Amino acid sequence: MAAAPEIAKPRSPTIWVQGLLCGGLVAWMPAPATLTAILLAPGLIAYFCDRTPSRAVGRSVLLFGAVLAPQSLLTLWHAGNSMAASLGMAADLRRVSAIWALQAGGWLLAELTPVLVRLVLDGKAFARRTQLQRRRAQLEEEWTLPPREDGADQPMAPP
């Protein structure tokens, strides 16, 4: 059966509130906002490009980026919270590359972890299936029962 076409959900009013708050924050503190935007640029891009409903990958990348952001914002705060200081810190490649690398690591982790979990689960399923098939073969032989009919007793492809 063909999947029903997705109906675009009406945007929640909170998105407007969030936009308003972000706009207000940028207007009120442009320097931290600028620095934050630069430092978390990969995370923001990942977040907005993530088409999954929960945006879990984007969220993880942002969270990993946010791990080192407080220290930079604190430094900016102690440096006067000016736009120049903000841009100066944003030009610090070490700082930026560290945070971006961390976000890259977060993205990698977010992409690899499901695969690893899937591997573990499929491995367990394969082992269980082998065990069940062996038990079934024993019962078939002992009680002269017919083999499984749906052809599903073929060995499962290893994960």
Next chain:
Amino acid sequence: MATPQNARNPAPHSDLIAGLYAVDVATPLADTGGGLDSFAVADRHGSRLPLMAVRARDHAPPRAALALLAAGPIDYVLTPLAHGAAAGPDGTRGYFVICPIPSGPPIWPNGAASIPTWNERTLLDDLLRPAAAALTRLADRTTHRAIRPNNVFRHQPGEPATLGMAWAGPPASLQSAVFEPPYVAVCPPSSRGDGSVADDVYALGVTMLTMALGRIPMAGMDDAAIIGRKLDLGSYAALLGDARLPPLIADLLIGMLAEDPEHRPHPAALIDPHSARGRRVAARPARRAQRPLDIGSTQAWTLRGLADMLGRDPEQAARLLRVGAIDTWMRRNLGDPGLAARLDEVTRAHVRRETSNDGAADSLLVARAIALIDPLAPLWWCGQALWPDGLGPALAEADRPGGNPARVEALRTLIESEGIAAWATLRPDRAETGAAKLAVGNPRGILRQRGWGGGMTALRYSLNPLLPCASPVLAGQTVVRITDLLTALESAAGRTEPRRLAPFDAEIAGFIVGRGELAQLPDLAALAHETDPVRIGALQLRILAGLQTQLHAPPLPQLAAWLAEAASPAIGVWRSRTRRLRAEAAFQELHQTGNLLAMLRLVDDPTSLALDAHQARAAIQDIAAIDRELSALDHGGPGRARFARQAGYEFTTAIALTALTASIVVAAIG
């Protein structure tokens, strides 16, 4: 002595009868067997008493009275010493009765047309007194029923005669119509029954008459003419004809040849002939009608003749009875309105009770009518006469290969419709019929038993305790006792021909029931209707294993191997392959030991079979559960992927949040 009483002790040697007597089939004896083949016998104990073995004919079993004669010898009669199976002259086994050889030749040489007459003294001293003494002692146990001149022996004149062999065939089956009362002679030879001592007295009387006349009375007449003449004139007048006898002999014979058995003197009275002469009971002559009753092409002038004619043609008789022609004839021409009224009452009661007019109903009506018309007459059924205690030999004679199926069917209807009881009820003062004795065996119950647990076959063996089993499996063997059955089957199992047959058939089943082994009755009943080879094999094994246990029979390895072939499908009932293989191996091992019961336990163990079935059901449920789980695993890929993605993201988020928290804490601490 091999009698039914000690029949559970098998003979120690198969070729010796009772473990003592070896039949010398190469030495046949002439004129000693009372009409049956007889052979010399060697007594392994070295007894000097010359013995002979008289061979019973097939389908004419020896008399059950052999058991009663085990109490000891009786003077002036060839008392049996033993009986059993042994090899016959033609190579097949036969059943023999051992008894002493007569001390002399028969008083009537075989084939002689006439002999010198015996005088009164010789008749009394040489024949009557010893025979009466023998019959007196015999009367406590049984009857002789084979007294005739060529079966009475005397060493030499002046010596007492000895009554010959009378035990190796059905009672009176070898008697000619001359030497039997007309009411007995009218029955087929196999249907005459044990009768009473009065019948022996009658035969002794005819024998005396024969010796007194020096010729066989009524010689040259056929049986029907002899019987008809005796019924018309009375036996004494018919037999004597125009001859004259000494007064004492004539008076004795008038009593001994009386038509009513109760009017004949007891043999004890005949030991003193002069005294017996005065005790004669006068019999009322038969009343003759003014005009005869026409029944078909025959005419009845007397009640005796009427009863005989009614019995011979039951359909016509029943028609005449239903329309009231006979009681009308009795009133108008015989002058007996009392008997006519009783007959009318019996006929009306019968018509009220019996709704059908089939052959059995006709015969029942005729049997009741005859019991009223002539209480001395035998039971007439479907046109043939019999005495109830002759039912067993009659059945053995008719129900055999090449026998008389119509007669078998007639006997079946006689038993099913309780014709014997109906007939005996109407002549309650006549106890000599054997009806009461027959009722003890409950033939109707045996006949009604389902499957192989009853029926005519079982009844045949039940009524003939010494009838050999006629199963084709036991061909060439004579199996009379239940203890011999397993041994004979073991022997048959060792030969090729019987192995082509099933080890168990209806004849063997009937034989087992007939010999009173009723513990197997439910299995025998079930076996007849069973079509499943698995159940058939198990049931056969169970029946024979039960017999082996009950009779304490020795190991039967060849029979066990034979049964193993038949019962091997029963091994397949085990659902568990392990148990099946184990049982097969054990089955092979056990049948070599010949222990049928142990074999049975392998194929017929309800507890283990129930456990096996329970475990089989559990295995099926396990398989179903496994299949469900395998199916879930087969179709669980997307679910696992979804879970893996979800779990991976959650894990990543958790790590990120942990790091973020740590970072904030570090930043806050400074």
